[in-house]
Amino acid sequence: MGDAKTPLRRVILGTGGTIAGRASRAGDNVGYVAGQVSAQDLMAAVPPLAGWPLEVEQVAQIDSKDMGFAVWQRLAERVAHHLAREDVAGVVITHGTDTLEETAFFLHTVLRPGKPVVLTCAMRPSTALVPDGPQNLLDAVTVAGDPRARGVLAVCAGGVHAAEHVTKVHSYRVDAFDSGDAGPLGCVEEGVVRWFHAPSAQSQAEVVDARRLEAVMQAGAMPRVAWMTSHADADGTQVRAMLAYGAIHPEAMPHGMVVAGTGNGTLHQALEAALLAAQAQGVQVRRGTRCARGRVVPGAAGALEDTHGLAPAKARIALALELMGL
Ligand code: SIN
Numbered sequence: 568m569g570d571a572k573t574p575l576r577r578v579i580l581g582t583g584g585t586i587a588g589r590a591s592r593a594g595d596n597v598g599y600v601a602g603q604v605s606a607q608d609l610m611a612a613v614p615p616l617a618g619w620p621l622e623v624e625q626v627a628q629i630d631s632k633d634m635g636f637a638v639w640q641r642l643a644e645r646v647a648h649h650l651a652r653e654d655v656a657g658v659v660i661t662h663g664t665d666t667l668e669e670t671a672f673f674l675h676t677v678l679r680p681g682k683p684v685v686l687t688c689a690m691r692p693s694t695a696l697v698p699d700g701p702q703n704l705l706d707a708v709t710v711a712g713d714p715r716a717r718g719v720l721a722v723c724a725g726g727v728h729a730a731e732h733v734t735k736v737h738s739y740r741v742d743a744f745d746s747g748d749a750g751p752l753g754c755v756e757e758g759v760v761r762w763f764h765a766p767s768a769q770s771q772a773e774v775v776d777a778r779r780l781e782a783v784m785q786a787g788a789m790p791r792v793a794w795m796t797s798h799a800d801a802d803g804t805q806v807r808a809m810l811a812y813g814a815i816h817p818e819a820m821p822h823g824m825v826v827a828g829t830g831n832g833t834l835h836q837a838l839e840a841a842l843l844a845a846q847a848q849g850v851q852v853r854r855g856t857r858c859a860r861g862r863v864v865p866g867a868a869g870a871l872e873d874t875h876g877l878a879p880a881k882a883r884i885a886l887a888l889e890l891m892g893l
Contacts, residue, residue: 575656581606584663586700588692595799597694601630631663657683657711675719675730683716706755790890792823803841
């Protein structure tokens with residue numbers, strides 16, 4: 568596979584994660600440190616990639632549980648830089664699994680790229696007896712060079728997922744990602760992408776959305792959006808505490824709140840009362856569901872807007888970007 572079929576260059580951006588993790592004992596798949604191996608060394612550990620037109624850049628080297636806006640800004644800038652190059656077909660990002668769906672959704676919403684941006688990862692560290700990272704990396708590079716690929720995608724365990732739908736659904740198994748009711752976009756089989764659905768790019772003409780990128784690059788921080796869950800005995804104390812703390816420390820005042828409701832977005836009445844009070848104070852509130860599958864199906868008009876099908880982790884980012892005017 569490789570240059571004959573996909574002559575254009577692909578750029579691998581490393582950010583850390585378990586794919587770059589190292590354990591002191593081979594066979595230890597949980598007691599390792601994420602973000603230890605360079606993206607250059609990850610690529611070198613995949614012999615079939617030798618000779619492919621690839622470039623590697625290390626953007627960060629972290630456990631993705633510690634992901635935040637500063638790394639997202641740097642990543643968005645580097646992705647945009649490389650996608651603007653005529654000789655680059657697409658970008659691959661090596662990333663931890665824990666917040667992969669958040670980074671994917673952020674880049675999707677901000678950049679709206681016309682070329683493919685493929686996030687990949689591993690559930691086992693590079694030192695595992697049978698690491699899953701090398702195959703995932705090979706598959707991601709394959710997808711990034713596929714002529715039908717576009718937009719922000721995630722590739723893991725042979726599945727190709729869209730940024731809007733991909734979610735980590737398992738804490739341990741290598742096949743840890745799922746696209747819920749939407750299903751995966753395709754799969755990678757022996758170096759060939761089999762598409763079930765054509766990926767859609769939000770912008771066909773532009774490489775990335777320059778206006779949105781500029782707004783993100785100019786921002787010092789993302790608007791603060793808190794995320795909480797409704798549950799038995801949820802009494803709204805958390806909401807009132809955040810507002811009280813924000814009154815004393817204005818920099819900590821939430822601008823928005825996303826609540827993962829029960830079932831079809833229903834909320835414990837005490838939590839709902841606290842959220843309505845927050846909304847009356849000017850905090851933007853969105854209501855999603857804590858169910859692993861499905862969405863809040865609009866029905867009886869509620870006083871709290873729903874997340875329009877977004878899972879809470881993504882709704883939090885969407886609301887923060889909306890509060891930035893994006
Ligand atoms: C991380 O998210 O960086 C650690 C966990 C993983 O990649 O599976």
